[in-house]
Amino acid sequence: MIEGINMDKRPIGIFDSGIGGLTVAKEIFACLPREDIVYFGDTARVPYGTKSPQTVKKFSCSNTKFLMSQKVKIVIVACNTASATSFGKLRAEFPSIPIIGVIGPAVKLALMCTKNKKIGVIGTESTISSNAYLKEIRKFKSNVSLFGQSCPLFVPLVEEGWIDRKETLLIAKKYLTPLKRKKIDALILGCTHYPMLKSVIKKIMGKGVAVIDSARAVAEKCKKVLEEKGLFNGKKRNGWHKFFVSDNPLRFKRAGQKFLGRKIDKVAQIDIG
Amino acid sequence: MIEGINMDKRPIGIFDSGIGGLTVAKEIFACLPREDIVYFGDTARVPYGTKSPQTVKKFSCSNTKFLMSQKVKIVIVACNTASATSFGKLRAEFPSIPIIGVIGPAVKLALMCTKNKKIGVIGTESTISSNAYLKEIRKFKSNVSLFGQSCPLFVPLVEEGWIDRKETLLIAKKYLTPLKRKKIDALILGCTHYPMLKSVIKKIMGKGVAVIDSARAVAEKCKKVLEEKGLFNGKKRNGWHKFFVSDNPLRFKRAGQKFLGRKIDKVAQIDIG
Structure with a gap:
């Protein structure tokens, strides 16, 4: 990549049913330190793994819509259940943006x-x-x-x-x-x-x-896609990381630290309903 | 109760986060065989027990609204988490109807x-x-x-x-x-x-x-309230039981039978979102 050419300042979007996707986020943070990142954990509707494909598809679409509202340049589906059931649906519904599953x-x-x-x-x-x-x-x-x-x-x-x-x-x-x-x-x-x-x-x-x-492999795939499509941020400083959840942030902050291996400062609650 | 006086043909409404409330429904069916009953299990958003009081309150209100749309005469909150966090809120939001918690x-x-x-x-x-x-x-x-x-x-x-x-x-x-x-x-x-x-x-x-x-005690409390308020159905035949869920009915049917101790025939899916 030649700096200054084909750069894209928009953040990377990641969603998961809750905190599990932070194991993926952690690798993306490490692999792409200059990128700004928006993480959404659907903690009000977690878990996805015991719910039907139809319901998980609906949730995955609403999560992706939220990330799109945050003007992300790529969406990482950091949840196996969502990837397994909804990947095709997401690609069809959101053709304007690259989507990576796990x-x-x-x-x-x-x-x-x-x-x-x-x-x-x-x-x-x-x-x-x-x-x-x-x-x-x-x-x-x-x-x-x-x-x-x-x-x-x-x-x-x-x-x-x-x-x-x-x-x-x-x-x-x-x-x-x-x-x-x-x-x-x-x-x-x-x-x-x-x-x-x-x-x-x-x-x-x-x-x-x-x-x-798969966390590391997902992070590398994300890097490769950004490179191929000329979507690197091009920042010289480290990127910011924003966290959003659909339930009260307290539990996410507490439990999420174990997954991320570091403190999570600000977490905002949104209404995904 | 004198038959024909103060009767109310409307069904009893019961909600739970999922299938657990069927242990309560089972006792209500046994205790009040003549009553028509609408059961709603919020299987798309289950479980409630790890979510914040604010989120459970929101879910409990939307569940009660759904039961109200089914024209129930009483609401049984057959879920401890919802009863523990949302009982006061439900009584305040729905003053026109008796509400019983567990x-x-x-x-x-x-x-x-x-x-x-x-x-x-x-x-x-x-x-x-x-x-x-x-x-x-x-x-x-x-x-x-x-x-x-x-x-x-x-x-x-x-x-x-x-x-x-x-x-x-x-x-x-x-x-x-x-x-x-x-x-x-x-x-x-x-x-x-x-x-x-x-x-x-x-x-x-x-x-x-x-x-x-508490299932048996809840059923008896329900009977007592119906009696005091003159809300018995007064039917001579057994009542009907309708089941609604917010996720795919298949899992509810399969797992619910163990809780209810009998087959569950028809379950309808609604969008509670």
Whole structure:
């Protein structure tokens, strides 16, 4: 990129059902420090993972509309359930802006990692039953097997802060044992909350299994799209980060710090209803 | 009641954040078989227990407005979080109609059961931090101690159908041990999901502790109010039961049967947004 040419001062927009997407935001902040960023967490309607595709599509559209009102130049769907159910719909409804989901980057990484061509994916009920990961894999490979497992208790466990407890280990064993038996050698964390449980998951799956957290891959994909389309900010100073939520900001501030690894100062509440 | 006098053909309205309120509906169906009933489960915005009082108030008002549009004669708030945070607001906003919450009836029952004047209450984060149960107790008794404990994983465990699992027992022990140590002799199940875990809870608390499920008490309170205000239906045949939800009805039908103990036939989806 030649500075001054093809620059775009508008912020990057990110949305998630709540705080989970902050694991993605954290990587985008690190990867694109000069960019201004608007993050929206739909904390009044969280979670998405147990709701129907139709309802998640409706929520994803209203979230994207909000980000558009903030004049963003690109939208990152930092939520697996929204990516799995609503990606096509969002691209059709908002053709004027690039939209990046979390599924494509995770699948590319998993395909690079697997040697025995057996990949596992864990996620919410809606994500797993959408078959979105399998559809994405089939775009590139027909000889790779995918084994899915929904883990509905992982999000509440993370939200409750029960990261290192024996109860969490027991529940994780229950969910992951069927995947272990399939002898997968790559496991996609198909929910933005799950990186918080990475050490427990690694412990159960063992060293031979690559545990794939798509956050970094999503950030790199975002960088690549901005570069290709000439949308870099071109600032010399660090960008600002604005946070919006649909429920009271207090809980988001408190819990979000664990996901982001730093303090969250200002969070504004909006009415998304 | 003298039949034919002071009768009111309008249905009873019940709302909950989702399926939990069906434990209350079940008792109302049994207690008032001649009444027509409209049940609304706000499955698109569930759960309420981790959301702020302001947001739950907003949701409770929109749910009540929907029930009013169905021309109900009484509103049952079959959700502890909504009762704890929004009961006063609902009474003020909808003065034309009697409104019954789940907290008053549960407290009356607990006060009748306790001998050592030490009561426990378990519920969602919002219910426990609202102090609504203590405020209700203080209306009648100043010499009764109340010990609260939020159990955020109970709702996801019930929704996942993990009723009799060892993981559930372990988690329940973790939550309930502090209350056991306080030597309470009555425990209020302050969430309409929790009756599904009654046997696990009883096992941990032991025989000396009365486990109080308010559903029956709420149904009796409803009957009493209808009688006092001359609002009985007066039908000779059994009433009809209509179910509405804000997300896709499939999950509600499937999971709701466990709560209601019978098949749910027709469920309509409405846009509450």
